[in-house]
Amino acid sequence: MNAITRLLLFAILFSCLPLVAIADEGVDFRRVALTLSEDGRILLDAEIVYDLNETVAEALENGVPLTFETHVQMRRAEAWIWESDVVEHRLRTVLRFRPLSGLYELRNLSGDEQLSFATRAAALGALGRIVGMPIVARDDLDLDQDYLVQVDVRLDIEALPLPMRPMAYLDGDWSLSSEPWEWRLRP
Numbered sequence: 001m002n003a004i005t006r007l008l009l010f011a012i013l014f015s016c017l018p019l020v021a022i023a024d025e026g027v028d029f030r031r032v033a034l035t036l037s038e039d040g041r042i043l044l045d046a047e048i049v050y051d052l053n054e055t056v057a058e059a060l061e062n063g064v065p066l067t068f069e070t071h072v073q074m075r076r077a078e079a080w081i082w083e084s085d086v087v088e089h090r091l092r093t094v095l096r097f098r099p100l101s102g103l104y105e106l107r108n109l110s111g112d113e114q115l116s117f118a119t120r121a122a123a124l125g126a127l128g129r130i131v132g133m134p135i136v137a138r139d140d141l142d143l144d145q146d147y148l149v150q151v152d153v154r155l156d157i158e159a160l161p162l163p164m165r166p167m168a169y170l171d172g173d174w175s176l177s178s179e180p181w182e183w184r185l186r187p
Helices: 003-023 054-061 120-127 162-170
Strands: 027-036 041-050 066-076 087-098 103-108 114-117 129-137 147-155 181-185
Touching: 027 147, 027 181, 041 066, 041 120, 041 147, 054 066, 054 087, 066 129, 087 120, 087 129, 103 120, 114 120, 120 129
Parallel strands: none
Antiparallel strands: 027 041, 041 129, 066 087, 066 147, 087 103, 103 114, 147 181
């Protein structure tokens, strides 16, 4: 390989790196809070901002359903790596555009709840609101222990239609995910 070919290869490689970094910035937490309900359960409230890039937005507009997964995990703060989680929840929600009706639909996969919206912004706003999601009963926790709670969100590529998955694995635009939101909790 001559020097010009190597230089050209490195230029192409380095010009592609910023695109991958930008693609990872599509989901952000605006606010996350844990509260204690009157019946002694710890509840999660969150406001998440979804910023779909052009590739994902185009797929949505063409009727491709997008499944977003919110993963909530609670572990003992001093837990060994092989210890199981105290609590682990996965909230899976499908966002779909219906071109014939012009409506955006949100469907919670763990329940029968389905909502319709006239605009994508309204649907993404509703997708990003988590209110009073039960995490764990306080009585199930050791009150003398510290716990780590971690919340993250990602677009589930495995839920895309089968013909789209290979492209989604290779294209950085499809790797929409948040940075994990993590904090210590003493119940």
